[in-house]
Amino acid sequence: MTDIAALLAPLVALRHDIHAHPELGFAEHRTARVIADALRAAGLEVHEGIGGTGVVGVLHHGSSSRTVGLRADMDALPIDEKTGLPYASRHEGCFHGCGHDGHVAMLLGAAQALAADPSGIDGTVHFIFQPAEEGQGGARAMIEDGLFERFPCDRVYALHNWPALPAGTIATRVGAIMGAADKFHITLRGRGGHAAVPHDTNDTLLAAASLVQQLNTIIARNAPASANAVLSVTQIHGGHAHNVIPGEAMVAGTVRTFDPAVQDRIEERMRQIIAGIEAGFEVSAELDYDRYYPATINDADAAEDALTIAATVGTAQRAPEPAATSEDFSFMLQARPGAYIWLGQGAGENPPPLHNPHYDFNDAVLETGLRLHLALARHWLAPQE
Template sequence: MTDIADLIAPLVELRHDIHAYPELGFAEHRTARVIADTLRAAGLEVHEGIGGTGVVGVLRAGASGRTIGLRADMDALPIHEQTGLPYASRHEGCFHGCGHDGHMAMLLGAAQALAADPSGLDGTVHFIFQPAEEGQGGARAMIEDGLFERFPCDRVYALHNWPSLPAGTIATRPGAIMGAADKFRITLRGRGGHAAVPHDTKDSILAAASLVQQLNTIIARNAPASANAVLSVTEIHAGHAHNVIPGEAMVGGTVRTFDPAVQDRIEQRIRQIVSGIEAGFEVQAELAYDRYYPATINDAQAAQDALAVAATVAHAELAAEPAATSEDFSFMLQVRPGAYIWLGQGKGENPPPLHNPHYDFNDSVLETGLRLHIALARHWLAPQE
């Protein structure tokens, strides 16, 4: 039997090693080898190459057919780290700035602990290490590669560190917890010409300026007042000289929603506005609209169970509102009941947020996350009479 406290120091060392050698989505080859080797050393059945570089460890105990999936994400971000830590990234422009190194360490620790002491488990635990969470849909790739057919999960849970919560606090909520992430790119093609004779042009910049103004009316005038929704224009590209009206301009941005009906309405209005700009400014308009992440919607019972289980591990609270950021665990929750859980890691005043070059995972919460994974597995796979 392994004492959980004895696992923490080696897990911190492992986390620092993964942090020092980060890898981007679908390129997590070294990371996947470290995970697979650690799982095998713990005595688990290991499957590699799922959805690209994904890894699944399997622990079977007891005779029941009940199953649970516990997921951690693997990839890093294309950011230059500025922490100055002794274990800072050795890979220029690649950085574990979202804490996935900590997520992997916590789940590996839980796998080690449960493999060493499977007593009280009656069923199968699937430890899911997912590639390419950062905008590349690694969860969808694993699902399309037969994840849940090969490794059935009656429930699936994911844990993510949350700097805005005090260290060790656990929070989740039924229903929406993270937003859907849509992205749009609108290309406007007019007729360029000399800035001194604008009447001979079809001004793409003027069309883009009107487009930006109109897009920013959608949330205020077309989404219900009760709806949580965000539309942000984040890109404008046009022109190269002070005396030339360009023939082309591009406007891009993102939409975040929690309700599919609101999501549909916003996309509809964007398309209508683009058509109006096309007619009103005599330009050609091309809209590329991509719904790349759905909203992360927790199963109500799974979330309530998670809160009850979390309260046996640490301080647990109901999250008051969802976050507008997105998470591709949403794809897993579309096909299996489960919940996404936040683990507070904030320390001091104004801790660096996720995706900040000064961010680092807080090692002091490793044990809390490890114990929560274990408790979720033991709760769902508790022997039944």
């Protein structure tokens, strides 16, 4: 049996090293090299450069053709860290504010443990280290680069730390667990001019103000009352002088949904409102609507299995509702059955949330995450008579 306790101190040190040297999406060259070196040192087969900077470690044991994939994301965020930690980011404007350094450490620990003791495994485990999760579609890039053709996965799982849950608590749910993330960017164009003679202009700022008000009626009046959906306007830009009505203004924001039919209805209604703005204010409008992350939808059997397995590792609970935040593991779950799992890491009162400059991954949950990875692999690849 592998001495998991002996793995923990080196994993903490590795996590701190990655934290101190964060890299943004598709630029995780040092991180990928550290991962690849650790996998080789454990005796695993290693493949690099998948979908850009992605790494896959492969463990074969036994004669079964069954396979399972375990994914960790490895990119950082474009945020300045304010933790004051001794291992704080050495790179200004780049910070592991979402805990991907911890995800890497947990999955590497599981790979090391299984390589040292593959008992209970009959099949193949693919350890997937994914780049560019933070809004750049690294999962999609790996899939388009042949991830599942080269490394077949009958099931695929991913863990993500969750500060809102107590440390060590494991949660997931059947169906939607994270939202679809759409981006919209609307450019309004008219005839600008002097603010003292507005009748000679087509006022793009007045049009933008009316547009923002109308967009905020869509969820309340056009989405079913039972639907979980969010539309948030997050940017308004236009003008540069107090006495000039600008000829161009911009409105942008995000839409979060869990049901494709609701997603379709929101975009349809947005286009109708924009057409009305064009007619009512005599401006032209251009909508760029980008469905850049689908909803993260757990396979029912995989999620139920994950809850059963989680109870053997720690405190397991069924998540009562999905989160409106998004995750590009959704692309992997569109391609293969599997489940996305939250691992609680909250400690004390009001722990900093994800994407906060004071956030840090809780090293106390490394062992729980490592053991959960092991249990998921051993459950799916258990020898069959």
